[in-house]
Amino acid sequence: MRLRATAAVVAAFCAALLGPGPAAVAKDAPRREVRDLHYGDVLFHYFQDDYFDAVVRLEAARDFGRLPHHAAEAELLAGGMYLSLGLHTEADRIFNRLLAGSVEPSVADRAFFYLARIGYQRGYHDQAARNLARIQAPLPGELEPERRLLESNVLMAQGRYADAAAALRRWDDESPWAAYARFNLGVALVRSGDAAQGRMLLESVGSVPAESEEQRSLKDRANLALGFALLQERSGDAAAAALSRVRVDSPFTNRALLGLGWAETDAQRPDRALVPWLALRDRPLLDSAVQESFLAVPYAYARLASNGQAAQHYRHAVQSYVQESRRIDESIAAIRRGGFLDAILAASPRGGDVGWFWQLKQVPDAPHTRYLYHLLASHEFQEGLKNYRDLQIMQGNLERRQASLESFDDMIGVRDRATAEREPRKTDMLARTDVAAFATRQAGIAARVAAIESARDVAALATDDQGRQWRALQAIEQRIAALAPGPGRDALVDRARMLRGALTWQMDAQYKRRLQLVKRGLGEVEAQLGEARGRVGLVHEASAQAPLDTSGFAARIAELRSRISRIGPRINAATQAQESVLAALAVQELAAQKKRLASYATQAQFALASIYDGAAARATP
Amino acid sequence: MIRSFVSAATRGTGILTVALLLSVVAAAAPATEPAAQFRSVDQDVQTLKKQLVDLNKDLFKLEEELLYPASTQVAVFLSVDVGTFFALDSVTIKLDDKEVANYLYTEREVQALHRGGVQRLFLGNLKAGEHELVAFFTGKGPHERDYRRGTTLTIEKAIGASYVELKISDRVASLQPEFVVKVWE
Amino acid sequence: MERTSRRPGLRLTKASGAGSRTIQSAPTRAGHEPERTGLPAWLHLLALAGAVLAGILVFPIVSRGAPATGTVAPDFALKDLGGANQRLSEFRGDVVVLTFWASWCGPCRETLADLQTVQAGEPAERPILLSVNIEGDPVRAASVVRSLGVGYDTLLDTRQAVGRLYDVSHLPLTLLLDRDGVVRGAWSRNHVSADELLAGIRELQRQ
Secondary structure: OOOHHHHHHHHHHHHHHHOOOOOOOOOOOOOOOOOOHHHHHHHHHHOOOOHHHHHHHHHHHHHOOOOHHHHHHHHHHHHHHHHHOOOHHHHHHHHHHHHHOOOOHHHHHHHHHHHHHHHHHHOOHHHHHHHHHOOOOOOOOOHHHHHHHHHHHHHHHOOOHHHHHHHHHHOOOOOHHHHHHHHHHHHHHHHHOOHHHHHHHHHHHHHOOOOOHHHHHHHHHHHHHHHHHHHHOOOHHHHHHHHHOOOOOOOOHHHHHHHHHHHHHHOOOHHHHHHHHHHHHOOOOOOHHHHHHHHHHHHHHHHOOOHHHHHHHHHHHHHHHHHHHHHHHHHHHHHHHOOHHHHHHHOOOOOOOOOOOOOOOOOOOOOOOOOOHHHHHOHHHHHHHHHHHHHHHHHHHHHHHHHHHHHHHHHHHHHHHHHHHHHHHHHHHHHHOOHHHHHHHHHHHHHHHHHHHHHOOHHHHOOHHHHHHHHHHHHHHHHHHHOOOOHHHHHHHHHHHHHHHHHHHHHHHHHHHHHHHHHHHHHHHHHHHHHHHHHHHHHHHHHHOOOOOHHHHHHHHHHHHHHHHHHHHHHHHHHHHHHHHHHHHHHHHHHHHHHHHHHHHHHHHHHHHHHHHHHHHHHOO | OHHHHHHHHHHOOOHHHHHHHHHHHHOOOOOOHHHHHHHHHHHHHHHHHHHHHHHHHHHHHHHHHHHOOOOOEEEEEEEEEOOOOOEEEEEEEEEOOEEEEEEEOOHHHHHHHHOOOOEEEEEEEOOOEEEEEEEEEEEEOHHHOEEEEEEEEEEEEOOOOEEEEEEEEOOOOOOOOEEEEEEEO | OOOOOOOOOOOOOOOOOOOOOOOOOOOOOOOOOOOOOOOOHHHHHHHOOOOOOOOOOOOOOOOOOOOOOOOEOOOOEEEEOOOOEEEHHHHOOOOEEEEEEOOOOHHHHHHHHHHHHHHOOOHHHOOEEEEEEOOOOHHHHHHHHHHHOOOOEEEEOOOOHHHHHOOOOOOOEEEEEOOOOEEEEEEEOOOOOHHHHHHHHHHHHOO
């Protein structure tokens, strides 16, 4: 009972650790074989921690039937990703469904593990134990030590400490997971009565050299728990030794200092107790250990028979408690005004994905958040905060989806209009363009030109004027021929001949060039004709192909639109509900703190009164 | 509790218990009363999230079917399978002499590829018939050595989606990264 | 004389020859007249120039303007001055300030300098700052960056692809993006002060 504090924090921490944590499938696992391209696409996003994107692609690929070779694997991956996104219920359903079919052992093992994890988090310990028991082989990568930790936690939750200890002994490595397991067991054993065993385990965790911040933090916890366990046994010196190992600037320092003072007091050294207690006294009064030091310090003075000092400190304590109580009132008022969670989120460096890994790194010292460090660190609060943040992200996603839906609608509208416009134009154009007739004409001309060329009919290529002249000349020649022979006629014949010669010479000279032009022109027309034929062909082909079923799309869009409109308000409602639940928790916590401060204040006043009484008693003869 | 503290002021016993009890109260777990409320909100949030995933999935499908119908769809995928370290920098794709994709790879993306991810680099439409695909990649191998390699592929597009996988692999003879092309389906 | 009709691609009318009987005198200026390369009218159908069919209608191409406030900033990847590729969407989760500049643009330099003030602020509060240089000259960009003591990343838009994507028609252009990549503030043509930016950044970091 005494260790409930530390145990509660520890349990919370461990639950958070095991909680919907990182990656379903071990990321250290060797490179996988991808036999469906679209499965590879899912993995590409999964490996970049874009779980939401990955799961959307996975579901779509499954619907499209694009994952024939990775059915079970994809199912497992989906389950893991849903877990990472905080959808335990869905993950649970998926894993169970997976196991209902026939799957290969490695897939089944992992499914059992995740089910066990979910079960443990929800408090279904027996079920968790059963699922764990069905795992046949060691899990890949980081999952194996996680499994062992889960196993040990489940056993402890079931009260089977001896079994947990035995399992731990079989676990023979120095991984951080093992350290957590030993710590959990140590705390549980002390709690349940086997203090000696428990202390031994805590001692082992508390003395291992720590490298990472996480390990150092665990070490502090272990030493703190050990110290208080030893205090329980009245082993002041041993307790002091353990508590001294706690770092001077960790979240556990304050309690360690408090405990150190008690250890010294217990060893009948109240003067030495003052050292840590006075140090504690100067720290912010937000911390309950500091609050208690305000009583502990005068207590030590009283033990040292410095009643004057003691009284002074008690008076100061009362004042401080009252002042602090007023600040708590302010905090409660601020929380009730709203915007509580937004203020907390303001301190968070990363907004994050709809994800579960985002943790609160720093708690700002604002009216909303002071006194709430422990609450904010609690698993329940963290989950709620994540939900709140996720809801905000979901709202953004919904708005963007709505916008893209509108653009699809526009797209379809444009296509419909285009088709509608195009139809009559197309028909009209096809009607106007009689390609066949054109082709016939072209053929006719080509034939004529061929004839001209073979006969070298220069006259045929003459200009209009030349043509006229030629014909006129021919007419004249005829008339001349009809004249009576004689010099008059001869002169005319000569003249005509000269004209003919000149004209012929002209036409002849230009014939070659003109023929070239004509033939080139014909070639161009041929090409254009070919092109025209091609285009008409295309238009026919396009019409022949089944037109885009825009009506089908329109219906789908309408359906999606209505879904969006239904989800939106529910997100808002859930956001508000989440905030009020967490605000209520916070207010409750603050009220409890106020109550404690009040009780401290009362005790200080009684102690003060008792000092005065004592002094008065001594004063009266 | 109060009495024991008071008496402790003069007797100095029992305060230990008190102090520890007090320190325990500080971090007591919150009451269970709002727990039911909390669980119901949590359930709601989970349901909404699932609905949002489904919505996004349906939109994803709709977009693809609308813009890249199966009859004309062509998709080009990129994968990497190298034994020694290779930092892919960029990939360019040209279809029928027109550039359709030019992608720069960040470290995060390169890691994802090395672990077996396959990127859908390009999605488009092609009419039935012959088309030419030209692809080249640039990157850095070990010792800062620059690589630039290309490949050309003739696609015979029939009615139906075509998938082309461009795999950057060094497992072929030269032990240097090259394109290995595979047409699926 | 009847003129031939020249309506493209349609009915052909042959020039009719009959008509005038006047004899046109043979050209006496044969050497001087430019050679008539004209052709008989009936061959002018050859002048029909590819206007036979109109061609298939295409969809109207929607042109992107600069991203509007409230829309998601278009994703892109560019190489930075250090040679690494950076992708905008990888910064989701942080508040991002994106500014477009060129070395010849004076107000751009002011913006870059002001952003450096933001950069030099407290690490816990620092947003992601990205500058995009839209000239094709990495050397010049690097020297400007050096001279201003810029500590945040500068991306090189050598193909001006991103400039086009964002429709950067006036410099400088500075955009403020929230944690989801949505544009929440845009300043075009003028440089934006560090204070104004910081106010916007703090607001967005609260979310």
